[in-house]
Amino acid sequence: MSNSASSEHGLQITDLRFGYGLDAPVIEACTLHVPKATVHGVLGCSGCGKTTLLRLIAGLERPDSGSIHVEGIQLAGEGHHLAPEQRPVGMVFQDYALFPNRSVRKNVMFGMSEGSKRDRMEQADSLLQRVGLLDLADRMPHTLSGGQQQRTAIARSLARRPRLMLLDEPFSSLDAETRSETREETMAILRASQVTTLVVTHDPAEAELIADEVTWLSCAQDAGRS
Incomplete structure (x- = not known):
């Protein structure tokens, strides 16, 4: 575990970088600290790396540099990379991926x-x-x-029993009426579970509604908290 990592953070990302070759950076110098048991929204334009960020946290991609910790547990960085099944992370995909x-x-x-x-x-x-x-x-x-x-x-x-839940555009495929009801039910379940949650969405109004804090992820630039 890195000395700078804190177990008080549900998620701690430091100077994370990822790209498809030198000429195609996707995530550049992303730093993000999410308090334990809170809901954090991630916004950004299409193609800016929101889903890639979730895949890096889940272990489905390996970062070029930087580190990722969940409640002080190092998942990636400094030559260390936990396999997806070893990470205390749950992920709900946009299409749900049910069998x-x-x-x-x-x-x-x-x-x-x-x-x-x-x-x-x-x-x-x-x-x-x-x-x-x-x-x-x-x-x-x-x-x-x-x-x-x-x-x-x-x-x-x-x-x-994850310590961190990742949701990728969880309500985008639902109609407006169903989306509102499902959003309320989903967030109530997650908050009652006291699990730190990172939600990717393209909708600023939705992010402000469900999240305690919101981060805007720019294309291959720093992630800045609003």
Whole structure:
């Protein structure tokens, strides 16, 4: 762990840089400190690296330089790189990435690695109750609404007991009425879980509505907090 990393920060990014070759920088000198158990919004124009930033935090990409810590645990930097499955990080993708051939319950159980099958089923049902989907536990993903699919994805991510949750444009595919309701439900679940959350969105009004603080990510420039 770097001496400059603090366990008081839910997420600490320092001088992070990433690009596709020397002539194609995507993230340049990004520094970001997110207090533990808060919701932080990330805004930026299309192609500025918002999703790439989430992928770097999740371990799906390796930074060129800089460091990433979650609650003082070093995920990347100084020659260190934790594999995605070793990181205390949950990620909800824009398309939810549910397994179409697994029931809602089995999708949630997929995120678990410990305990007997019975224990994992009970844990999955407990999570589904928290997100209001226990009655739909045996349904298949394609029979769910967009909001229900998202809550399933959140329950699956929470099953790993993450210290940090990453949400990539989580409400963009929903219609206006569903988006408002789902947004309220989702943020209530995450805040009740006391998990630090980073939300990428293209909508400034939405970011201000759901986040405690907001960062604007410029194209290959510093990330500056507003």
